Amino acid sequence: MEAKDNGPKKKLSNGAIEGPTNPMVTPLLTDLYQFTMAYAYWKAGKHQERAVFDLYFRKNPFGGEYTVFAGLEECIRFIANFKLTEEEINFVRESLSSSCEDGFFDYLRGVDCSDVEVYAIPEGTVVFPKVPLMRVEGPIAVVQLLETPFVNLINYASLVSTNAARHRNVAGKSKTLLEFGLRRAQGPDGGVGASKYCYIGGFDATSNVAAGKLFGIPLRGTHSHAFVSSYMSLDEITDKSLCRKDGLSTCDDFVSLVQTWLNKIQLSKGVFGATNQSELAAFISYALAFPDGFLALVDTYDVMRSGIPNFCAVALALCDLGYKAGGIRLDSGDLAYLSSEARKFFCSIEKEFGVPGFGKLTITASNDLNEETLDALNKQGHEVDAFGIGTYLVTCYAQAALGVVFKLVEINNQPRIKLSEDVSKVSIPCKKRSYRLYGKEGYPLLDIMTGENEPSPKVGERILCRHPFQESKRAYVVPQHVEELLRCYWPGSSDKKTDTLPPLRDIRERCIKQLELMRPDHMRRLNPTPYKVSVSAKLYDFIHFLWLNEAPVGELQ
Amino acid sequence: MEAKDNGPKKKLSNGAIEGPTNPMVTPLLTDLYQFTMAYAYWKAGKHQERAVFDLYFRKNPFGGEYTVFAGLEECIRFIANFKLTEEEINFVRESLSSSCEDGFFDYLRGVDCSDVEVYAIPEGTVVFPKVPLMRVEGPIAVVQLLETPFVNLINYASLVSTNAARHRNVAGKSKTLLEFGLRRAQGPDGGVGASKYCYIGGFDATSNVAAGKLFGIPLRGTHSHAFVSSYMSLDEITDKSLCRKDGLSTCDDFVSLVQTWLNKIQLSKGVFGATNQSELAAFISYALAFPDGFLALVDTYDVMRSGIPNFCAVALALCDLGYKAGGIRLDSGDLAYLSSEARKFFCSIEKEFGVPGFGKLTITASNDLNEETLDALNKQGHEVDAFGIGTYLVTCYAQAALGVVFKLVEINNQPRIKLSEDVSKVSIPCKKRSYRLYGKEGYPLLDIMTGENEPSPKVGERILCRHPFQESKRAYVVPQHVEELLRCYWPGSSDKKTDTLPPLRDIRERCIKQLELMRPDHMRRLNPTPYKVSVSAKLYDFIHFLWLNEAPVGELQ
Structure with missing residues (x-):
């Protein structure tokens, strides 16, 4: 690791941290109470106490049984650049009580994340409720300041990646998935984030030019x-x-060539009535601008009576000049029916006019698609090759938030538990490790959490895995492979080796492989089997010992 | 207006446009097809043709009959700063086909919004489906490039403002509403935008420090x-x-003072069993940091057996030293019951120990609140003074997107209509004006759109208002007051006077007044009466004349 310069910025061996992708992500992007608490900790002389927080979620989104973890790189960038400016400190001063002492603001001036350790599951991993996605350890006042931005950065990123993965799951591997959501996203970087994280979740491209530039995501648009x-x-x-494409000659009147083709098509198909001439003019104009890979939106007037014949006439004229057309986009109507009719039309043209490949032109569909409509299209049968998905994907319409939380699990080496009448809200105390245990078939069997200092599960050795809260739920497992989930991404002042922050494509690759690795019944859309999350016997006993001690005195009487 | 400098940036008489709030909002924040179309327009020599686009939505969100218009200032900032950098132009070049001619990129280099005119309804106005929120006129290639960012900037802003207004409507005027959504928002500026636009919609404060700094929104947090x-x-x-608050003396052992009070309370209430000592320590510590306006979260262990007695002991001790406590926050459990019990407890303390005002301490409630839970709380009866609302508010969980569209209505002075089998998707052609007509009681009666050059409706004169698509729906109206809705916010190359872009507080003020002005049956939560949106008789006839001419030829036979 390189020596620190005068700022808190660190260059890790895992690649340069060049500042936040979004310049709005500053230390002020947090809740006021993080600063009031920081002041109270400081005033009590408690601010340097070593605290461990777990970041996790309680329930998989969209009625499913899995989640894709995303947003980690943004968090690491955030802490790498965590430093309050003088202007920001002044604003905090104005926002707190005037009775707050100056010493606190001197303290804030020196605060950075050089003493914070971050362990996390690699971005793009399939993850499950209760298992820490990140474990953040450091001076309590500093780590508290990270709570809101971390939860913000992970929440939507993981939610929309998961949504993308679910759309991919329904659409199938062979389809092209295009994210078209920028205009309907929740704000500008809602749109940019959607493009990035849908790509991680398995989408192929986006319409969002800014995201293409920032992240190198392939761009698509007609x-x-x-x-x-x-x-x-x-x-x-x-x-x-x-x-002509080969440059050998020039067609002086492309419009006439198109019209000739249109007549041939109409004759051959016995189509009466003219196609829409504005549409034809627009298609010709677009083809003159982009003769190769010509794509047309065919539903402005009437798909089968105008859009498709007009498109085919232009495509065939282009073919005469050595170009290859791309295909069509349908943005309304009965997509199953229209795509099938369009395919038939293309195939009959291929046959009739002897144009090889014409039957295989790409059919793209858009218009308020989501998991349900994709599923319905599959059931009806369709000829769509590519789906453009916007609103439902990027806003996560079916469930607009993931309940990511950030809970104190240890302070000064003392475990802490957050109780609740609702058992699902009870936190799992202690600084922990977690492992994914794999079975004979190569599928992950379950995740298990242990205390930090417990021996790790061993391949071929039987281990008791217990439900964290339900006494009767337990199972012995003999793992064929053991994967430790949390890895060091920010070493703080320790000299621990950090894991690399991979490029976006690698994260996407990981995500796709991870999804394929899961047992199919965990992944199905309807009634999926829950994946088991467990704790070691020792951790189980300890949780319940603490629970008894922390419960309200009245209840123990 | 000032002379232009070497950039496209304009300072309007309506206040300085100092660049986008969010630096991610650049001309690349658009769909790729806006650039492919721009190229096709340019290639066809059509890029300078004068086009008029309407930005509007088709349906009010959340099952309601009104929407709050927001996001305008961001749009005006965007066009004021609209200029592609050389780096951005190079990226567009890489993203388009290699066959695109250099001349286009020279053209892009010169593109700005100095020839674009923007008319809009003032931000914070209550608005309705189909009526243009913005009318954007200019060279077609440029105006197309604005489509995606404008829709993005208006969509979420209007949606979340409306959501905030609806929450205010249920909560009632007297309650304090706090936006606590940053951690669950869809990305960083989803959070910042939520804070801004919830404030416009009638919230009182936010927990989001960045939003407090950017927009001057009051901050709250414990x-x-x-x-x-x-x-x-x-x-x-x-x-x-x-x-002591008066500075005259110092209490050396505040902890003992609190313990004394706790004993008194326990004796007086006949409470057995100790309260939680970690909680008591935390409260005392927080009070020592913020002795004035002391606020405590009382549900970590047990609200009535621990949190409330601990809070009261600290509050009474503070009172001894001349400070006034603020109140409590409840973040779980039965908020109706707990708030009522807490209120009783406070009142009995006021009475028993003679502490004036103690019964009126503020009770704040949070924990997954939304319109429905607020409504349920009202029906049950509660003692909550302030609501902290997060997830459901900022993600617009009940409906995560507003369907804002941007439609071509005129090009080269020729009206254009977009047809659809779904009548609700047919666009209203022509460059238009729109008016809100008010009745005798002072309520808005309906909105009416007319052609640009029609005479405006006059006070006291009967005017025929027609449903744009249903022949039988029509009514004569005699307005008592006529308000033209669209105002000029960006004059382009014309010398039209522009309206001011008011500060955020004024927009909020406008919104609150606008909401109060509406007839109550339009605003109710269940089965609200639709507000009527109409067109003039002349525009009606013209729409239907065009419709016949544009319909597919096959259908006319």
Whole structure:
């Protein structure tokens, strides 16, 4: 590791931390009470006490039994750059009581994350409730300040990655999935985040140019209905020439060539009535701009009577000049029916006019798609190759938040437990380790948490795995493979080796592999089998010992 | 207006446009197809054609009959700063086909919004489906580039403002509403945006420090459960002294003073069993840090057996020293019951120990609140003064997106209509004006859209208002007051006077007044009456004339 410079910024062996992706992510992006608590800790001389917090969630989203963990890199960037400016400190001073002592602001001036340790599950891993996604250890006042930004950065990232993975699961591996959600996302970086994390969850591309630039995500896009309706007639096309793809000659009147094809198609199909001429003009104009891979939105007027014949005429004319068309996009109507009809039309053109590959042109569908509509399309049968998904994907319409929490589990080496009448809200105390145990078939069997200093589970050795709260739920497991889940990503002042922060593509790759590794019954959309999360016998006993001690005195009488 | 400098940035008479609030909001924050279309327009020599787009939504959110319009200032900032950097242009070049001509990128280099006109309804206005919130006119290639960012900036802003207004509507005027959603928001500026727009919608304060700094929104916060459980015992409090508020003397052992009070309370209430000592230590410590306005989270262990007696002991001790406590926060359990019990406890203490005002201490409630739970609390009866609302508010859990669209309504002075089999998706063509007509009682009666050059409705003159699509729905109205809705916020190259962009507080004020102005049956939660949106007789006829002309030829046969 390199020596620190005058700032708190660290360059880790795992790659440069170049500042936050989003410049709004500053130490002030937190709840006021984190600062009031920091002051109270400082005033009590308690601010340097070593605390351990677990970041985890309590329930898988979308009625499923798995979650994709994402957002880690943003958290590490955040702490790498964690330093309050003088202006920010002044604002905190104004926001707290005027009785707060100056010494506190001197203290804040020196605060950074050089003494904070962050362990986390690698980004892109499939994760489960209660198992810490991150374990953050450091001076309590500092670690508290990280709570809100960490939860914010993990919550939506993991939720939308999971949503993307679920859409992929329904769509199947062979389909192309395009994220089209920027306009409906919850704010600008809601849109940018959606593009990034949907890519991690298995999407292939985005329409969001900013996300393409920031993260190198492949970009996709054609044209809109407005483009089509901005044309009135073919007269608007003044430069009608198009050079052949091989550059050997130029077609002087591409418009006539298209019209010739349109007539042939109409004759062959026995189609009566003209197609929409504004639409035809728009398609020709778009083809003149992008002759290779020509794509058209075909539902502005009437898909089968206008859009498809117009598209085919342009595509065939392009073919004459050596170009290969891309395909169509459907943005309304009965997508199962229209995609099947369009496919038939393409295939009949391939056959009739002897144009190899024409039947395989790409059909993209969009228009308020979600898991349910994809599932329904599958059941009806369709010919869609690519889905453009927006609103439901990026806003996580089916469940707009993941309940990520950040709980104190140890302070000054003393375990802490948060009790609640609702057992699902009781926290699992202690600084812990967690492991994923794999069975003979190669599937993960369960996750187990142990105390920090317990021996780790061993391959081939029987281990008792207990439900953290229900006494009767327990099982012996003989793992064939043991994977420790938490890895060091920010070593604090220790000299621990840190794990690399991989590039986005690798995170995506990991995520896809992780999802494939799961036993299929955990992953199905309806009535999936819960994946088991357990604790060691020792940790179980300790939880329940603490529980008794912490319960309200009245209840013990 | 000032002369332009070398950038496109304009200072309007309506206040300085100092750059985007969010530095991620750049011209690349758009869909790729806006650039492919821009190229196609440019290639066809059509890019400078004058186009008019309407930005509107089709349906009110949350099952209601009204929407709060918000996000306008961000849009105006965006266009004021709209200029592609060389780096951005290079990225667009890489993202488009390699066949795209250089001339286009030279063109992009010169693009700004100096020739774009933006008319809009003032931010904070109550608005309705189909009526343009913004009318954007300019060179078609440029205006298309604005579509995605404008829709993004308006969509969530209006949605969450409306959600806030609805929460206020249920909670009632007298309650304090606190936005606590940062950690559950969809990304960092999802959180910052939520704070801003919930404030516009009628919230009183936020926990989000960054939003407090950016927008001057009042900040609120106390402490968390972790703060309470970070304490083990009273021994941790080493400096036990607290100066009286008047500064005249110092209490050397505040801990003993609190314990004395706790004993008195327990005796008087006949409470057996000790309260939780970690909690007591945490409260004392917090009170020593913030003796004035002391607030405590009382549900870490047991509200009635521990939290409330501990709080009261500390509050009474503070009172002895001349300080006034603030109150409590409840974050779990039966809030109706617990708030009522807490209120009784406070009142009995006021009476028994003669502490004026103790019965009126503030009770704040949080914990997954939303419109329904607020409504249920009202029905049960409760003693909560302030609500802290997070997840459901900021993610708009009940409906995570508003369907804002941006439709071409005119190009080169030719009206354009977008047809659809679904009538609700048919756009209303033409560059239009819109008016709100008020009746005798002072309530808005309906909104009416007219062609740009029609005479405006006049006070006292009968006007025929027609449903845009249903022939039988029509009514004569004699307005007592006529308000033109669209105002100029960005004059483009014209010399039109622009409206001021008011400060956030004024927008909030406008919103609150607008909501109060509405007839109550439009605003109720269950089965609200739809507010009527109409068109003039002339515009009605024109829509239907166009519709016939644009419909697919096959259907006309």
